[in-house]
Amino acid sequence: MxxxxxxxxxxxxxxxxxxxxxxxxxxxxxxxxxxxxxxxxxxxxxxxxxxxxxxxxxxxxxxxxxxxxxxxxxxxxxxxxxxxxxxxxxxxxxxxxxxxxxxxxxxIPNLPHPDAPDGAGDHENPIVKGPINLPASFGDHQRVPHWETATALGILDNERATKIAGAMFTMQRGLGATLARALCQFALDQNADAFEEVRPPSFVTTATLTATGHLPKFADDAYAIERDDLWAIPTAEVPLTSLHAGEVLDEAELPVRLMAYSPCYRREAGSAGRDTRGMLRAHEFDKVEILAIARPEDAPALLTELVGRAEALMAALELPYRIIEICTGDMGGSHHRSFDIEVYAPGCDAWLEVSSVSWFSDYQARRADIRFKRTGQKGTEIANTLNGSALAVPRVWAAICENHRQPDGSVRIPAVLLPYMRGATHITPKA
RNA sequence: GGAACGGUGGCAGAGCGGCCUAAUGCACUUGUCUUGAAAACAAGAGGGUUAAUAGCCCCGAAGGUUCAAAUCCUUUCCGUUCCGCCA
Structure with a gap:
């Protein structure tokens, strides 16, 4: 607000x-x-x-x-x-x-930052960095969509996911499931130097979902558990932002830096029929979120830091990526300034949004009533919040399956994930 | 799920219709004293709204009764303990 x-x-x-x-x-x-x-x-x-x-x-x-x-x-x-x-x-x-x-x-949405680029829609989001790691050309073996290759490898079983839960649910199996979990563990470990790990509730109250700006406007996009008046979180941003709701923090405690792995639930109302194949869009997915609550004057530097942290993960996973800035016409309602990281998936021949990092100025903090007190001064001030996906699993998983696919059909595990893969270096077709 | 008891200022804790503009203790800030500190003494100290040091609002939250509510009533949330159930 x-x-x-x-x-x-x-x-x-x-x-x-x-x-x-x-x-x-x-x-x-x-x-x-x-x-x-x-x-x-x-x-x-x-x-x-x-x-x-x-x-x-x-x-x-x-x-x-x-x-x-x-x-x-x-x-x-x-x-x-x-x-x-x-x-x-x-x-x-x-x-x-x-x-x-x-x-x-x-x-009423947030006021865009003066430096946010003007634009009418997502086609006008400027590329601010990259592409990085984009090879001059891709092999034919990389030009196969992951839903075909992963299913053939036995690591993706969406047919049965649909049987169990309905359309737009996914299921990873074997090393595919291990890979998904490895990505979470990797993202957490990479940010543990500066962020406290939190395992928040996956269901929250109406007040909590309102604080981040998801209600009242986006009620249709969230899963509601009406009997208990709870909502399934669409992102860990929701519980993490409200962690200090209604509190007055000491200036010395800032910035508060939190990270969390959580499942994310989205009804995807309005996008039915789009990206329904593979891992591109699902009702439930895993994500590692990083978040900061800060004094206003520290927010710009933190925004840069969060973008850098999300970027570093894509670089470490050896994926081709670029960074775009979100223009005023495409910006989310709560956002003050916002950057997306996109990874190129050669099989889908598409740039996939894998991370979104945003600065909310005091918009969310005012809704959540998160204040801080400057040392030696009377009164309180509304804090600033920032957050970003460190790593959203499904699309990165898909990009790995496509980019790191070898001519023999196997998928090479990026070196940084090897510690989490129980010794596997490749995902190979079942004999 | 059932029962009992609770939620008051940074903490502890009194108040249970009107001198509550919330006692008292601890912690805190400033001053006196002191070389400095401790102790003692004195003063001060929350948040919100507002141009305001005026007024108004804040005793978990929301309603209600009353000329008047921290105090009485209703609902609700949270906590503690016991019972039941249970990974």
Missing amino acids: IDVRLLRTNLDGVRSALARRGKPDLLVQVDEAVALDTRLREISLERDTLRAEVNDLSKQVGALRRDKKNDEAEALMERSRAGGDRERVLQSEIDTVQDALQQVMLR
Whole structure:
């Protein structure tokens, strides 16, 4: 959520920043918010004045009662009662207006960073680095999609996954399952130098899913467990961001650096029929997420660091990759600035998004109420949050199957994963 | 799942309709004293909203009763203990 006060102090700035997202509706929402906020402040002032009166009268009633001056007390109670009645009317209007304002504010997206590139959609995301490791040409053996080769190798069994759970679920078997787990372990180990490993809950409350910006807007994309009023997390970003929700952190504790492996659940409403083959898109997948809660002034450097960490993993896995920056027209609602890492998969002949690293400024932290206190200063400030996928398993798994496929049909395990593969150096066809 | 008891300031803990603008202790900050520290004494100290050092709001949360709620009522969340069940 953006700061309501910005609507009062820098309305033009808000308008022009949001205009860059290229969605005219947003400006209408801003107007709505301004009107509601103005009204809210008016009637709040009125109510507070009334309350002050009632509080004062009540205090006098108490004093008169003690002095046994019951007649005088009665008279004051009468006045106080009248004030209370008017207050109740105002209060109900305040509740209505406040609620409406909250609903509008929750749906107004974050302001893009001044340096974020302008653009209308994903076709305008500039490539900021790469391609790296991209060979001049690929062999025919690499030009086979992983859903064919992996199935033949016996490491992918989506047919049975579908039997068990329905469309868009995947199942890895044998060394394929080991490879998926190896990728998680590798990503965690590579970041353990600076991040605390957390194993968070996979189900969260409505409040938690709202804090990161996934609700109310994206309710259809999340799995809801209605009986228990819980949601399945679409990413570990959700529980990790709220880990310190409602807390005031000490400046000295910042930045908080957390990482987590978690399963991720997405209904993929609206993308049914797209990328349904292989490992490109599924209702459930594994991911290692890295996240930081920081002072605003430290956020830019952390953003660079997180991107660098995600990039380093792709380089270590010997995969061809590039980094793109997300333009204003393609940027997620909570994002302030955002970079994606894409890996090239020669079998699919596509650049696959394998990591997304974002800076949320104070947008999520305000929703989650994550504040910090500067040493020696009064008051608190809203923190900044940043996060990124260190490694999202399925697409990296697919890219390994395609890029590292050998002429004999086997898949070479990248050297960095060998410690996790129980001695296997290649995944070979069953005899 | 059943039962009992709890959730108050950084911590401990009192208050159980009106001098609660929340006692007291510990911890904390500043000052006096001291070469410095300790001790003692004195003062101070939370968060939110607001232009405001005014007012208003915050005693787990949300409703309600009342002229007045930390205090009474309802709902709810969380915790502890016991029972049941269980990887």
